Structures are given as C-alpha cells and as structure tokens.
Amino acid sequence: MLWCTAMTPKLSDRTRFRLEHNLLARAVADARRPLVDLTESNPTRCGLSPGGEMLGELAHPRGARYEPVAIGMPEARGAVAAYYESRGVQVDPERVVLSASTSEAYGWLFKLLCDRDDAVLVPQPSYPLFEYLATLEDVRLAPYPLLREERFRVDLAALERAIDERTRAILVVHPNNPTGTFARFDEAEALEHLARRNGLALIVDEVFGDYAWGALPGDRLPTFAGRANALTFVLSGLSKVVGLPQLKLGWIVANGPGTALEAAFSRLEVIADTYLSVATPIQLALRAILDNRAGVQGQIRARVADNLAALDRALADHPSVRRLPSDGGWSAILEVPRTRADEAWAELLVREEGVIVHPGWFFELDREGYLVVSLLPEAFPSVIGPVIARLAEG
C-alpha cells in the first residue's frame, strides 16, 4: 500500500465550540486549596442520595430480556401517569415518551419541530445548556425576556415581537432555572394562546416542578401537564424528581388539540424508535422509584430550606447584597454591588474565600450585578456568611 501525505479530517461547523477557559475556570484550576463549590447541583455529590432501597429495584430479573418499545414500556409510562395523578393531573400513558434524559428529549423535540435554521424562543435568563442543544440540531435560539421587576414574568409583548416565519416553538422553563419562577395562570393561558395563534408548539421544562418553596401562591400554575390548549410537550425526569441523574430516565408528556397531537406524536415515536435509548432495568424499576420519591424529595427540600435560611441570616446584616425573590428550585440569585464585573466577583471569591459561584452571565442574566448559588451543597452554611460579608465590602 502507498502512503500519502496525511490530511486532517474536516469536523462539522456546528461543533466549533468555544473551548478556551474563562477567568473563573482559570482561577479554579490555579487554586492551591480545596474549594467549596456553590455551583454544585448534582444531589449525589451533596450527600443527598436516597440509598439502596430505590436502586435495588434495578436488579429485577425481567431486566435480562430485551423487548424494546419505542416510546417506553407500558408499565413505565403508566408509572409516569401515576406520578402526575398523585399530583392531581390526568395524563394519558399513551401520550408519554421516555428518553434517557430531559436533554435528550429536547434534542428529539428540536428534530421533530425544526428544520435547519428554524427558531425556538427561549427565556432569558435561563439554563445554559440550550445553546448547545440547539446548535447540535442546527436550530436557532431567539431569546425572549423575563421581566426582573415583575418577578421574572414573561414579557409577552417582546415574546410576540420575537416570533417570525421561522419560529417553531416557545420554550418555557417552569419553574425557571435559576429564577425559580412558576408561571401565573394568566401567563400560561397567554403563552398557549400565542402558540396556538402562531402555529407554534410549547416545550415546557418542568424538571424542578416538585420543588416549590412552601405552598405555591394561588395564582401560580403547578404544571402544564394535562393542558391541551396548544400542542404542548412537558419534560421532566429522574435527575431532579428523585435527584438521581445517573439513572438516565427522562420523559415527554405530549398533549394538545387532536389532529396536531396525533401527527406530532406518531413522528416522535419514530424518533424515539431510532434511538431506543432507555435501559430496560430502569423502566422496570420506575414505578417503585417514583412511588418512593417522598423520602429523597424531603431530604432535598430540607437541604434547600436550611441553606436558604442560612443565606437569609447572612444577608440580614448586609443590605447591599440581596436575594431575588423566588417560588422554588435549587438555586438563589444574589444581587451584588456592581463595583466589579460578575466574572471578577466570582474569581475573587475563589481566590479570597475558596468558594466557587456562578457569575450571572452563565444564566444569561442581562446585566452585571448578579451571582447565582446552588442551595444543595452540604457546606453551604459554613461558607455563606464570609461570602456575603466579602461581597458587601464591594
């Protein structure tokens, strides 16, 4: 065989990711002491694992057989419907699709709804993974603002202005990460109306739906599941519902006006069939895992409440730092003195306090003056006092 000069294979343009380290990542890499990570939101790294009882179910002997079902095994989809029923909502198990994660479900929905360069409207601020999920499907993200002064209510006028002929879906994170806002009933209706009038689907990410801080105010919608005013896909999964991301099980609950729903669902079924990504043992164990969620959810709620109380105690002495009001979720947004950029604040906290926090831009907060902290870490109460005191110094 004759060898010729090697040519480097061309890689796709869509994977031309920015891989260089930012200021914060460099500060973390250079740190010479153990750091307390207040960006950690993986419950299994925060001492919040539910223990063996739940995982024991994964050893079901039927797991030895492989009988794939595109949208997920009927008993597993029934378990998802039972989960919603226990929350007072009727969901048809025939309109549930299982995936390996919510992130994968997003990819499937973008494939279902969008051609190359079609657009999905996404809230700002919000969870940072969307940019990657959309890029990987050649989908364009168009931001719509949430109004900070109105507890991050959707700016409906701006949302409507952002719709163009290439828009295919409105994405709602409910409650939003990191703002923790649940939609008001009137807001949900307005979103559905807009979606329907413009021929758009609603994609509603409810991974934090079980984590309201106390009773939800009467004007807030607990879930979009079961609502059929527009073609709606509600997403959730075990990574937040039982704090076990490693089980790799998420779901889509589809609902909407008859013909639109049927057409979309039959195509979604083909997409799911192409991947068959959910493992059999987790499907067999799903019922028991969801039925036993109260224990781990109680632990997570208690941790969030304790850390929130520690945060509020620390803030009481320092009025120049504030926590933005929220309805739920696992994070808090801090409004901090604008004496330096958020990234510089985060870098300083690593250097001086040995603590990692997220600068606001990470969640697309639209101006400087915000840091975001996770409320899951065990060490939170021991470090938050000095962190707030340092921020208050400016």
Ligand SMILES: Cc1ncc(COP(=O)(O)O)c(C=O)c1O
């Ligand atoms: C709002 C939101 N949606 C989805 C996910 C991803 O969930 P999954 O593990 O199911 O992909 C996260 C993870 O933090 C999240 O914050």
